[in-house]
Amino acid sequence: MDSVITTAAKEINRDELEKLKRSATQKALFRRRAGKFALVIVNLAMSIFVLLPLLYAVSIAFMPSSELFTTEMNLIPGNPTLENFRQAMVKIPLNRFIVNSFFVAGCITFGQILSCSLAAFSFSFLDFKGKNLLFMVVMATMMIPGEATIISNYLTVSGLHWLDSYNVLIIPYLTSAMGIFLFRQFYKSFPISLYESARIDGCSNLRFIYSILIPLTKSAIGAMAVYTFINAWNMYMWPLLVTGSDRMRTVQIGIGMLDSVDSQSISMMIAGVVMIIIPSISVFIAGQRQLIRGMFSGAVKG
Amino acid sequence: MASLSFVNVCKTYKNGLTVVKDFNLDIKDREFLILVGPSGCGKSMTLRMIAGLEDITSGELWIDGQLMNMTSPQSRDLSMVFQSYALYPHLTVYQNMAFGLKVHKVPKDEIEKRVGRAAEILHISHLLDRKPSALSGGQKQRVAIGSVIVRQPKAYLMDEPLSNLDAKLRSQMRVELAKIHRELGATIIYVTHDQVEAMTLGTRIVVMNSGVIQQAASPNDIYENPVNKFVAGFIGSPSMNFFPVWVARRGEKICLEFGKNKLIANEICSKRLVEDGYVGRRVYLGIRPEDFHEEGPEEQKILFDVEMKEVLGAEILFHGRINREEICVRLSPNVKAEPGERLPVYVDMDRIKLFDMDTEQNIIYV
Ligand SMILES: Nc1ncnc2c1ncn2[C@@H]1O[C@H](COP(=O)(O)OP(=O)(O)O)[C@@H](O)[C@H]1O
Ligand SMILES: [Mg+2]
Numbered sequence: 001m002d003s004v005i006t007t008a009a010k011e012i013n014r015d016e017l018e019k020l021k022r023s024a025t026q027k028a029l030f031r032r033r034a035g036k037f038a039l040v041i042v043n044l045a046m047s048i049f050v051l052l053p054l055l056y057a058v059s060i061a062f063m064p065s066s067e068l069f070t071t072e073m074n075l076i077p078g079n080p081t082l083e084n085f086r087q088a089m090v091k092i093p094l095n096r097f098i099v100n101s102f103f104v105a106g107c108i109t110f111g112q113i114l115s116c117s118l119a120a121f122s123f124s125f126l127d128f129k130g131k132n133l134l135f136m137v138v139m140a141t142m143m144i145p146g147e148a149t150i151i152s153n154y155l156t157v158s159g160l161h162w163l164d165s166y167n168v169l170i171i172p173y174l175t176s177a178m179g180i181f182l183f184r185q186f187y188k189s190f191p192i193s194l195y196e197s198a199r200i201d202g203c204s205n206l207r208f209i210y211s212i213l214i215p216l217t218k219s220a221i222g223a224m225a226v227y228t229f230i231n232a233w234n235m236y237m238w239p240l241l242v243t244g245s246d247r248m249r250t251v252q253i254g255i256g257m258l259d260s261v262d263s264q265s266i267s268m269m270i271a272g273v274v275m276i277i278i279p280s281i282s283v284f285i286a287g288q289r290q291l292i293r294g295m296f297s298g299a300v301k302g
Numbered sequence: 303m304a305s306l307s308f309v310n311v312c313k314t315y316k317n318g319l320t321v322v323k324d325f326n327l328d329i330k331d332r333e334f335l336i337l338v339g340p341s342g343c344g345k346s347m348t349l350r351m352i353a354g355l356e357d358i359t360s361g362e363l364w365i366d367g368q369l370m371n372m373t374s375p376q377s378r379d380l381s382m383v384f385q386s387y388a389l390y391p392h393l394t395v396y397q398n399m400a401f402g403l404k405v406h407k408v409p410k411d412e413i414e415k416r417v418g419r420a421a422e423i424l425h426i427s428h429l430l431d432r433k434p435s436a437l438s439g440g441q442k443q444r445v446a447i448g449s450v451i452v453r454q455p456k457a458y459l460m461d462e463p464l465s466n467l468d469a470k471l472r473s474q475m476r477v478e479l480a481k482i483h484r485e486l487g488a489t490i491i492y493v494t495h496d497q498v499e500a501m502t503l504g505t506r507i508v509v510m511n512s513g514v515i516q517q518a519a520s521p522n523d524i525y526e527n528p529v530n531k532f533v534a535g536f537i538g539s540p541s542m543n544f545f546p547v548w549v550a551r552r553g554e555k556i557c558l559e560f561g562k563n564k565l566i567a568n569e570i571c572s573k574r575l576v577e578d579g580y581v582g583r584r585v586y587l588g589i590r591p592e593d594f595h596e597e598g599p600e601e602q603k604i605l606f607d608v609e610m611k612e613v614l615g616a617e618i619l620f621h622g623r624i625n626r627e628e629i630c631v632r633l634s635p636n637v638k639a640e641p642g643e644r645l646p647v648y649v650d651m652d653r654i655k656l657f658d659m660d661t662e663q664n665i666i667y668v
Contacts, residue, residue: 196355197388199375201402201453215392 061085061271068267084271088258091268093246094275097254100169102279104239104250105232107170112228113221116179121209123180124187125195135184142177146237154241168242169250173232179224186220187213226287233280251276304366304456304489305331306352311361313347313513321347322513325361329457329491334483336504337493340536344513345493346385349459352491354378365456382459387446387466389434395421396430399449406453413452420448423478439466444475451482457489464499476502497537501525509533531586531662534655540591540619540630542655547587549580558587561625563604568651574666575656585665588655591619591632598648606631608641620645 056075060068061084063077088094122128123135153172162168190213198208214221236252243249249257255276258269306329313322322344329335337345350356351363354375363370370378381402389398396417403413421427424444434442443466450458463479464472480503483490494500500507501521508518509532517529528534534542547558547565556572558565565587567575575581606629612619613635620631620639631647639645656665 191386191388193384193386193388194390196353196375197382197384198390198401199355200353200378200380200382200459202376202379202405204376207405212390212392216390 057270058274060267061274063267065265065267084265084267085275087265087268088272088275092254092257092272094251094254094272096246097249097251098276098279100248101233101250101252101276104166104169104235105229107166108173108232109225109228111170111174112176112179113225115175116224117183117217117221118209119175119180120183120187121205121213123184124190125192126205138177138180142181150237150241157242163242164244164248166248169239169248172238173235176228179228182224183220186217190216222287226283229283230280233283305329306366306457306489306491307362307364309362309364311348311351311363312359313344313351313356314359320513322351325513325515327508327515327518329489331489332487334480334490334492334503334505336500336507337491337510338495338497338500338507338536339510339516341495343510345495345510346461347513348510349382349461349491349493352457353380353382353459379456380459381450381453381455383446383450383461383463385461385463385465387434387442389442389445389449391434394431394433395426395437395445395448398434398445399452402449402453416452417448420452423451423482424448440468440471443467447475447479451486454486457491460490460492462494462496463492464494465496472499479503497539501537507537509536511536527664527668528655529664529667531588531657531664534588534657534664538590540632542588542590543627543629544657545587545589545624545627545629546584546659548584549575549582551581556581558585560587560627563624564601565604565649565651565654566601571651571654571656571666578665580656580665584659586657586659586662588657589649590653591630593650593653594631594633594647595650596633596637596647598650602648602651603646604649605644605646608639608643608645610641611639 059075059077062080062082063074064079064081064083067074067078119138123131157163157168157172160167162171194212194216195208198212203211234252235250239250240253240256243253255269255272258272306327308325308327311322311325312320314320325348337348339345347356351358354370354373358371365378390401393401399417399420400413403416408416417430418427421430424447426441426444426448429437429441429445434445437445443463447460447463450460464475467475476499482488483503492499492503504521506518507521507524509516509524511532517524517533519527524533524537528537531544535544545560547560549567550557550559552564552566556567556575558567575585604624606620606622606624608620608622610621612621616635617632618635618637620633620637622629622631622645631645633647637645657663658665
């Protein structure tokens with residue numbers, strides 16, 4: 001008798017316990033979801049705030065000039081038009097500029113990756129006399145601002161009769177102290193015993209580089225490539241100084257040409273800007289994953 | 303396969319620290335040579351100098367009659383297992399093991415054959431398609447050994463290759479390594495700080511301390527006839543007990559006295575002690591834990607206070623003190639004694655060692 005009652009009591013208890021548990025988990029789940037939702041909202045608001053100038057520029061590029069210069073607040077074009085883009089293309093040889101920029105930035109990227117990774121390799125894996133001194137000299141070049149050397153550089157290249165050619169746009173930028181430094185930092189986290197093991201296995205330095213070092217530092221190379229490409233694409237001062245003809249101008253200079261005194265059309269200029277940021281944004285998106293992984297690959301041993 | 307010799311090899315760092323001092327050694331073809339010593343004594347450094355990863359400060363290294371000091375690691379034709387595995391993370395186990403062969407342009411079917419065989423020996427055939435990140439520590443270590451034994455270099459260098467394995471796997475791998483050595487007929491130079499590995503694997507053991515060779519001899523010689531107190535204490539587990547004792551002449555006999563204990567030296571010891579003028583001086587007496595017995599003649603008896611006992615099944619280890627000196631005694635499991643008791647034990651006087659107080663050299667070294 002007794003035992004029947006106690007088991008019944010237990011039965012009830014268990015049911016109630018079950019219910020309590022379920023409601024508790026539901027509450028916790030709800031709280032977690034609400035937290036996530038709030039985060040998404042905040043993030044959306046922030047990203048709109050940050051992107052607003054860019055989005056507004058894109059929107060202006062599609063506006064007829066008449067819409068822009070009104071007292072009303074026009075965020076979205078009323079009659080979207082491609083006229084601005086057409087005008088920009090007519091006014092300057094933008095195609096040629098884009099091709100130039102791509103070619104120059106591509107060559108610079110390739111050259112920097114090659115020279116910087118090889119230099120960093122010898123600084124981190126090889127042992128030679130004066131290694132540290134040489135590295136300090138390389139680093140010291142980073143401390144001289146580019147503006148300070150630009151005149152003498154100009155005189156040098158003009159002495160070589162390189163002005164207004166691809167040579168002058170590409171060759172001075174084929175290596176960079178920053179790149180060497182970054183690659184060396186990446187290689188520092190590379191286990192030296194892998195290098196030693198490969199050497200004992202009979203591997204030459206070059207073979208080690210292409211069959212082990214490059215596959216293992218792909219993300220660093222990707223990150224460097226994106227960074228270098230965007231930097232080269234955005235170069236302004238040097239190309240402005242050393243190129244004179246439409247044949248050799250890069251896009252950043254070309255955009256400057258849209259801003260002439262006689263015909264100022266803001267919407268046309270912005271259409272040009274929108275056109276030239278598309279390549280750099282797409283390079284960034286393509287390399288985004290590499291870039292982020294590359295940034296952290298030195299931090300966490302993987 | 304090859305023979306190696308070291309002539310007065312030294313390694314000194316720029317800051318003046320000498321890590322390896324005056325290293326002289328001949329390693330014969332097919333020898334399984336063990337470098338053993340406490341951590342930081344320069345074993346890895348010696349191995350790395352053989353491999354060419356470290357410059358030799360002075361002295362000569364000869365491999366097969368050729369001076370190797372200036373040869374790059376790539377052209378020395380050796381292969382090495384690193385303490386830290388050194389597997390290529392982007393290659394599969396198979397590719398890792400085949401890498402050295404590919405560099406040496408071994409034909410593809412030959413590579414397959416050799417890798418397959420090595421994988422079988424090491425029980426890793428089922429792992430060949432995995433990346434190193436998907437392996438346990440023991441498996442990684444076996445792959446590292448595998449990528450070394452597939453090659454047929456002049457000599458194999460191994461730097462503590464079993465240090466990351468658990469006890470069971472380690473003893474298994476010890477057996478495998480001994481087998482591999484026999485099958486390959488290879489010259490192996492093997493670094494370890496584990497004296498069990500040293501005793502079981504080596505055909506010859508080199509005991510090092512602070513960069514200096516203490517003794518190079520067969521495992522049995524090292525154990526029975528250590529050249530000095532360091533070697534005697536380093537080899538053997540639990541290690542040898544040392545007591546400072548007075549050497550005294552009592553009538554016809556030479557006695558070793560410490561506290562109230564008095565042991566009578568045997569003929570050989572007495573002769574040496576008298577000849578070398580140790581009578582009336584103090585020396586170190588060394589007794590291995592297994593050289594104590596439950597019974598024996600009265601004049602070999604000593605008493606010690608038991609402080610702790612470790613029951614190991616086939617034997618019991620008693621830890622305790624004589625006077626203030628610590629002592630460890632290994633006895634059969636039917637000895638009944640508890641911590642706090644005073645236990646009489648009998649010393650096997652034919653197996654004791656005696657060491658000079660100052661030089662710590664073995665007085666009865668033969
Ligand atoms: N780059 C270095 N500079 C100075 N001393 C070093 C350097 N590398 C190692 N040592 C020293 O060399 C000694 C021997 O090291 P090692 O051969 O690795 O010892 P182990 O016998 O444990 O393998 C150690 O005492 C270590 O401190
Ligand atoms: Mg070591």
